[in-house]
Amino acid sequence: MNTRRFLSAVCAAACAAALVHAQQPTSIAIRAARLFDGKADASIADAVVVVQSGRITAIGSRLAIPNGAQVIDLGDATILPGFIDAHVHVTDESSNDWNADTVAGLRRTIPEQTLRAAEFARRTLLAGFTTVRDVGSNDYVDVGLRNAIASGLAVGPRMQVSVHALGARGGHCDATGFPYERFGAEPGVSSGIASGPDQFRDAVRFQVKYGADVIKVCATGGVLSLGDDVGASQVTQAEMDAIVDEAHRLGRRTAAHAHGAEGAKVAIRAGIDSIEHGSFLDDEAVRMMKERGTYLVPTLMAGEYAGGRRATRNYPPEIAAKAIQALDGRSSAFRRAVAAGVKIAFGTDSGVSPHGRNAEEFTLLVEHGLTPAAALRTSATAAALLGVDRATGTLEAGKDADIVAVPGDVLRNIGATERVQFVMKGGKIYRNDAANAVPKS
Numbered sequence: 333m334n335t336r337r338f339l340s341a342v343c344a345a346a347c348a349a350a351l352v353h354a355q356q357p358t359s360i361a362i363r364a365a366r367l368f369d370g371k372a373d374a375s376i377a378d379a380v381v382v383v384q385s386g387r388i389t390a391i392g393s394r395l396a397i398p399n400g401a402q403v404i405d406l407g408d409a410t411i412l413p414g415f416i417d418a419h420v421h422v423t424d425e426s427s428n429d430w431n432a433d434t435v436a437g438l439r440r441t442i443p444e445q446t447l448r449a450a451e452f453a454r455r456t457l458l459a460g461f462t463t464v465r466d467v468g469s470n471d472y473v474d475v476g477l478r479n480a481i482a483s484g485l486a487v488g489p490r491m492q493v494s495v496h497a498l499g500a501r502g503g504h505c506d507a508t509g510f511p512y513e514r515f516g517a518e519p520g521v522s523s524g525i526a527s528g529p530d531q532f533r534d535a536v537r538f539q540v541k542y543g544a545d546v547i548k549v550c551a552t553g554g555v556l557s558l559g560d561d562v563g564a565s566q567v568t569q570a571e572m573d574a575i576v577d578e579a580h581r582l583g584r585r586t587a588a589h590a591h592g593a594e595g596a597k598v599a600i601r602a603g604i605d606s607i608e609h610g611s612f613l614d615d616e617a618v619r620m621m622k623e624r625g626t627y628l629v630p631t632l633m634a635g636e637y638a639g640g641r642r643a644t645r646n647y648p649p650e651i652a653a654k655a656i657q658a659l660d661g662r663s664s665a666f667r668r669a670v671a672a673g674v675k676i677a678f679g680t681d682s683g684v685s686p687h688g689r690n691a692e693e694f695t696l697l698v699e700h701g702l703t704p705a706a707a708l709r710t711s712a713t714a715a716a717l718l719g720v721d722r723a724t725g726t727l728e729a730g731k732d733a734d735i736v737a738v739p740g741d742v743l744r745n746i747g748a749t750e751r752v753q754f755v756m757k758g759g760k761i762y763r764n765d766a767a768n769a770v771p772k773s
Contacts, residue, residue, distance in 0.1 A: 359382055359402070360401060361382050361402070361403050363404065364406040364407065367391070369728070370727060371726050372705070373703075373705045374743070377393055380392060380393070386759030389729055391729060405766075406753070406766060408740060412708065412727075413734060413735065414461070414724060415459075415460045415690070415691065416714040417463075417714065418677045418718060419629045420467070420683060423466070423477070424469075424683050425686060430648065445473050449477050452687040456682070457488050460738075460752035463491075463718065464490070465679075468496070468505070472542065495524075498532060500526075500550075501527060503566040504552065504554035507519060527571075529574035537582070546586065547586045547587070549589070550588075551566060551567050554654075555651065561654075563591050563611075563612050565598060569598050572602040585606075585717070587604070591612055591661075593612050600624060606626065606717055608631060609634070610665050615672075618674055621672070622674050628677070631693075632697065633689075634684045634685065636696065641659070642685070670702070677716075694749045711725065734756065738753065739751055
């Protein structure tokens with residue numbers, strides 16, 4: 333009798349489990365008033381995107397809803413591909429007080445850095461950015477965060493990371509402005525600081541050994557470093573040739589921080605994949621970029637925040653002067669690159685600006701002459717730069733279900749990208765404001 337009861341209970345449980353499984357939606361259908369696929373110049377009306385097993389299976393206007401599908405009706409909204417940011421620093425964030433940031437950074441433990449980074453990654457995803465490229469970190473926090481997100485232990489965008497950015501001694505990617513060995517031994521290859529082609533090859537290998545997906549190099553001076561000229565070339569041609577050659581040999585793409593034109597040309601000649609910032613690019617530099625297919629990641633937001641237009645930053649005098657200099661140069665350089673037909677990939681330098689506000693870059697792109705559709709397409713261009721365009725960056729059947737939605741018609745109001753209300757990454761919903769709305773009484 334007990335055996336019969338046991339078998340009956342097992343059977344009942346199995347049947348119940350089968351029924352529950354059968355009742356689970358096999359697909360999700362997302363509807364909205366319009367959709368921009370990341371490729372076209374216009375949106376489509378009465379849009380439907382069908383998602384199954386984490387991938388887009390169908391997309392179009394007034395598509396039939398599959399039987400048993402969960403329907404998400406976003407109403408008067410625009411469906412978009414998940415945004416892609418090719419230049420972030422997820423592991424830190426500046427405030428308006430440089431001195432306070434410096435002291436806090438010195439006191440902060442690695443576990444605290446990691447927890448802060450996880451929060452910055454969460455904000456970034458909820459702002460609609462489903463993939464990012466982190467181009468400079470410390471203490472392998474970027475590697476750990478990337479792995480934690482990929483394994484489901486943390487919430488954030490897919491990440492490509494560079495571990496340590498490479499640079500010349502005394503350059504932008506070195507720690508400058510403080511007395512000798514104030515903070516310990518002089519940095520070397522393990523921290524990305526090298527001299528000569530052989531050391532730089534070893535530095536590339538070191539970053540790859542410890543988890544780098546991409547190799548970042550500081551080709552020129554920078555704004556937020558204390559001891560260099562913002563436009564000065566800092567890496568020799570032989571050194572840059574070695575960096576790019578070794579990275580490409582190991583299957584890694586490359587990015588060069590470059591404000592100055594001459595340092596950018598060194599990187600372009602070497603076959604760098606992207607120029608970051610490009611504040612002082614001249615006609616020759618943009619011509620070379622066009623001829624070689626080099627991408628520009630303009631990071632217009634960095635200039636806005638560091639240069640004082642969107643924040644009042646209290647910098648040491650040498651940094652404040654460079655911030656204004658870079659801000660004054662970047663707009664004409666960007667327009668020069670666009671006019672020459674250089675490929676523009678979306679990137680913000682978030683970390684200089686607050687994480688989660690990355691979409692402000694879209695508005696700046698439009699203010700600098702791009703149409704809203706062209707500004708949105710820079711995200712798809714970023715996917716190509718990162719080498720992930722076969723999986724994401726546009727809304728197409730067969731691609732990962734990285735989908736966001738913003739209110740209204742984004743092609744009429746690009747600022748809507750700053751008010752994301754729906755986020756799906758790989759078929760999993762991370763944000764749906766409509767589902768959390770309180771019904772009107």
